[in-house]
Amino acid sequence: MQMGQVxxxxxxxxxxxxxxxxxxxxxxxxxxxxFRSKSRMVGSLGQPILFLVALxxxxxxxxxxxxxxxxxxxxxxxxxxxxxxxTAVFTGIEIIWDRQFGFLKETMVAPVSRLxxxxxxxxxxxxxxxxxxxxxxxxxxxxxFRPVSIAMIPVAIFFMFLIALAFTALxxxxxxxxxxxxxxxxxxxxxxxPTFFLSGALFPLQGLPGPIELIANLDPLTYGIDxxxxxxxxxxxxxxxxxxxxxxxxxxxxxxxxxxxxSKMEI
Amino acid sequence: MERPIIEVKNLVRKFDELIAVNDVSFDVKKxxxxxxxxxxxxxxxxxxxxLTTLLNPxxxxxxxxxxxxxxxxxxxxxxxxxxxxxxxxxxxxxxxxNMEFHxxxxxxxxxxxxxxxxxxxxxxxxxxxxxxxxxxxxxxxxRRLEIARGLLHxxxxxxxxxxxxxxxxxxxxxxxxxxxxxxxxxxxTIFFSTHYIEEAERIAHRVAVIDHGVIVASGTPEELxxxxxxxxxxxxxxxxxxxxxRDENADGSGNFRMHNRVWRR
Numbered sequence: 001m002q003m004g005q006v007x008x009x010x011x012x013x014x015x016x017x018x019x020x021x022x023x024x025x026x027x028x029x030x031x032x033x034x035f036r037s038k039s040r041m042v043g044s045l046g047q048p049i050l051f052l053v054a055l056x057x058x059x060x061x062x063x064x065x066x067x068x069x070x071x072x073x074x075x076x077x078x079x080x081x082x083x084x085x086x087t088a089v090f091t092g093i094e095i096i097w098d099r100q101f102g103f104l105k106e107t108m109v110a111p112v113s114r115l116x117x118x119x120x121x122x123x124x125x126x127x128x129x130x131x132x133x134x135x136x137x138x139x140x141x142x143x144x145f146r147p148v149s150i151a152m153i154p155v156a157i158f159f160m161f162l163i164a165l166a167f168t169a170l171x172x173x174x175x176x177x178x179x180x181x182x183x184x185x186x187x188x189x190x191x192x193x194p195t196f197f198l199s200g201a202l203f204p205l206q207g208l209p210g211p212i213e214l215i216a217n218l219d220p221l222t223y224g225i226d227x228x229x230x231x232x233x234x235x236x237x238x239x240x241x242x243x244x245x246x247x248x249x250x251x252x253x254x255x256x257x258x259x260x261x262x263s264k265m266e267i
Numbered sequence: 268m269e270r271p272i273i274e275v276k277n278l279v280r281k282f283d284e285l286i287a288v289n290d291v292s293f294d295v296k297k298x299x300x301x302x303x304x305x306x307x308x309x310x311x312x313x314x315x316x317x318l319t320t321l322l323n324p325x326x327x328x329x330x331x332x333x334x335x336x337x338x339x340x341x342x343x344x345x346x347x348x349x350x351x352x353x354x355x356x357x358x359x360x361x362x363x364x365n366m367e368f369h370x371x372x373x374x375x376x377x378x379x380x381x382x383x384x385x386x387x388x389x390x391x392x393x394x395x396x397x398x399x400x401x402x403x404x405x406x407x408x409x410r411r412l413e414i415a416r417g418l419l420h421x422x423x424x425x426x427x428x429x430x431x432x433x434x435x436x437x438x439x440x441x442x443x444x445x446x447x448x449x450x451x452x453x454x455x456t457i458f459f460s461t462h463y464i465e466e467a468e469r470i471a472h473r474v475a476v477i478d479h480g481v482i483v484a485s486g487t488p489e490e491l492x493x494x495x496x497x498x499x500x501x502x503x504x505x506x507x508x509x510x511x512x513r514d515e516n517a518d519g520s521g522n523f524r525m526h527n528r529v530w531r532r
Contacts, residue, residue, distance in 0.1 A: 018374040021371050021374070022371065022372050022374075024371075025367070025368055025371040025372060029357065029360065029364075029368060032359070032360060032364070033357075033359045033360075036359055036400075037359070101354070101355075101358065102351060102353045102354050102355035102356075103355055103356065103357050105321070105351055105355050106351075106355040106356075106369070106416075107372065108321060109319050109320060109321060109344055109349055110344060110369070110372040110373060111340075111341040111342075111344035111345050111372075111373060111374070112372055266322075
């Protein structure tokens, strides 16, 4: 073996683009894992579709009688966001599995920074969650949802990605402070579910009681859903620019918080 | 004399009130097979975590391949390969993908990476199963793959933290013959811990015994046996560390947060 040469080439090739390569391989890993676990993929589609069918058709007539228009058109963006929210939080929390199955150690002793690990994982998880959102979107077309404009679909996908980023980062932050999966139910009931139900996914934000409105205004998902609603149904309540601005700052804050907590995590 | 490849001076590591490692000093020479022995909770894993940059020391200096583990983290990380006590492969990926992941993280260029992966996987006799998902591998196969992975970035030191735990005698034998072979042909420094004392007696050039966070003896297996006046290293070990059964988690690793990292900087 020509070891000397091997080492020399290793050193010269190790440079700036290694920063991106490490992020890329972490991202790729998340995608491979997603596409290989078909049962998870299909399983996590069941819930949004059930919500869409049951609520969309169930509350549709009342919603229309109240003069608020087509309920299916109204909740579909909320349902898409729901699919993204659950997948994103879950892929973030997966770090706990990685720690339990030891794989996290392999990444932690590698000569890459924790920031790179965090970025790679978060982008991977967010991509997976976005794909999940797009699949839910396609399924809603069969149920009867009609987007107002084809041209706005890329904007909708961009909003999906922002929602995915925010909640993958949140999942990572949560996973960094939890020791094991025991706390998972707690997170579902006190973080994920309230985030979803108080976001205006299922009901309009106009005329809500004060405290509920306050919570909805602090909920990142509110802006994500409003943005999606703007892009898909042309029915944004807050305005696309506000949505984008607020969502972007919340994504930034969550990614920073996630990175910070992740860097403090012990294995 | 050549500088030791691992230099540990007055290493202390505390977890809150508990002192897991208490003023430990030792050296490992280049090309040596060094066994680090001790009962459960003696401070073994904590020391290995510090040597491999997973934990920071509370006090003392640790140099690996000439680099400081706190200030030159990345240089230290390039210098060693490690096989952890528990499996650390991604079960959902294939054997080859696990190797590739490692190669990319360590910045091994693609052209070299692919040929090196092939060479190493042939070395541990897993090349014909490279495209299988790791989930289907036996414990011994996973261990072999981890050894191959640990060598991919051409480290100077290979850390093996109880690499043969839970494996059958055939596999254990197999793994140690790989390791000895690597030491002889490549001059790779081996640092390992084990509870199978006879393994240390058979292959280690030098041994250190740690107990209650302190090194209680070190030297060649022969020296340790002679000093204790017994025939086997296992008896010497029992003489040195007593016969009490230890609390598994006494070194506290894994349960404590890294407060330290914050205020050391």
